[in-house]
Amino acid sequence: MIxxxxxxxxxxxxxxxxxxxxxxxxxxxxxLVKTAHSDPAPQRVGEIFQNLRxxxxxxRPQAIAVEEQFFYRQNELSYKVxxxxxxxxxxxxEWGLEVYGYGPMKVKQALVGYGHAEKExxxxxxxxxxxxxxxxxxxxxxxALAIALTHLFYLGRGGGNRI
Amino acid sequence: MIxxxxxxxxxxxxxxxxxxxxxxxxxxxxxLVKTAHSDPAPQRVGEIFQNLRxxxxxxRPQAIAVEEQFFYRQNELSYKVxxxxxxxxxxxxEWGLEVYGYGPMKVKQALVGYGHAEKExxxxxxxxxxxxxxxxxxxxxxxALAIALTHLFYLGRGGGNRI
Ligand SMILES: [Mg+2]
Numbered sequence: 001m002i003x004x005x006x007x008x009x010x011x012x013x014x015x016x017x018x019x020x021x022x023x024x025x026x027x028x029x030x031x032l033v034k035t036a037h038s039d040p041a042p043q044r045v046g047e048i049f050q051n052l053r054x055x056x057x058x059x060r061p062q063a064i065a066v067e068e069q070f071f072y073r074q075n076e077l078s079y080k081v082x083x084x085x086x087x088x089x090x091x092x093x094e095w096g097l098e099v100y101g102y103g104p105m106k107v108k109q110a111l112v113g114y115g116h117a118e119k120e121x122x123x124x125x126x127x128x129x130x131x132x133x134x135x136x137x138x139x140x141x142x143x144a145l146a147i148a149l150t151h152l153f154y155l156g157r158g159g160g161n162r163i
Numbered sequence: 164m165i166x167x168x169x170x171x172x173x174x175x176x177x178x179x180x181x182x183x184x185x186x187x188x189x190x191x192x193x194x195l196v197k198t199a200h201s202d203p204a205p206q207r208v209g210e211i212f213q214n215l216r217x218x219x220x221x222x223r224p225q226a227i228a229v230e231e232q233f234f235y236r237q238n239e240l241s242y243k244v245x246x247x248x249x250x251x252x253x254x255x256x257e258w259g260l261e262v263y264g265y266g267p268m269k270v271k272q273a274l275v276g277y278g279h280a281e282k283e284x285x286x287x288x289x290x291x292x293x294x295x296x297x298x299x300x301x302x303x304x305x306x307a308l309a310i311a312l313t314h315l316f317y318l319g320r321g322g323g324n325r326i
């Protein structure tokens with residue numbers, strides 16, 4: 001089972017591809033997509049879309065999992081994370097992939113065992129599960145890998161929050 | 164000059180194509196794209212994207228104008244309007260089109276002459292400018308046509324709010 005995890009954003013978007021075989025997990029690919037604030041929105045969302053297409057075409061994930069946060073203080077931020085999600089959905093639809101969403105507490109529950117764990121504990125677990133020598137960086141990529149592993153965790157329990 | 168006006172939304176998306184030649188304005192096309200709440204998000208955003216592509220391919224607008232609202236009470240609503248905007252940006256990028264955004268007050272200023280005009284006055288002006296026998300319906304389509312005319316108004320004054 002190969003999952004593409006995504007920490008969605010318009011300026012920084014973390015992508016992480018993880019493969020599970022049996023109980024083993026392996027990091028296949030990690031990438032940070034950055035777009036310039038000074039570029040027009042169609043170009044920025046277009047770049048995100050192209051990166052998604054390239055990663056999906058190369059690693060052929062069987063599902064996409066994204067981090068969803070609804071406690072954004074600013075509506076404008078929610079709106080712009082939505083732009084990036086539009087690109088995720090169109091790429092997913094193009095490849096016939098289902099998209100799953102998990103909030104930060106679900107990630108902490110899955111990887112650390114309780115919903116109020118520290119971010120450092122999540123990063124430590126991602127590193128341990130994937131057998132990495134160092135914590136994955138930058139944080140958006142670490143978040144993307146955590147989301148992919150979170151989806152595999154809930155999937156293994158017959159669940160998963162499809163959006 | 165042909166402009167595609169859009170009232171963005173994930174459940175209801177209004178599209179209106181308007182042509183200006185000299186001082187005359189003509190309605191070329193109007194469409195309401197509805198998606199089902201019960202369908203997965205990739206399918207819904209995919210349907211919006213396909214409708215945008217079809218309308219752009221048929222009417223070849225030279226610009227896209229969208230209604231932008233930042234006073235959403237709910238972050239989740241802003242987020243989902245963002246999903247639809249992602250589709251707009253990807254379609255725009257595909258066709259090399261610029262996207263312009265205007266808030267409700269800018270629409271009222273452009274079409275009625277003052278920013279606190281009633282919605283009915285905006286609808287009346289859309290009908291008058293386009294020479295329609297009735298007010299355009301439903302409201303999402305009327306809003307899309309108003310946005311297209313708003314863009315032409317600001318463009319004629321050398322402006323336009325590119326996003
Ligand atoms: Mg992050």
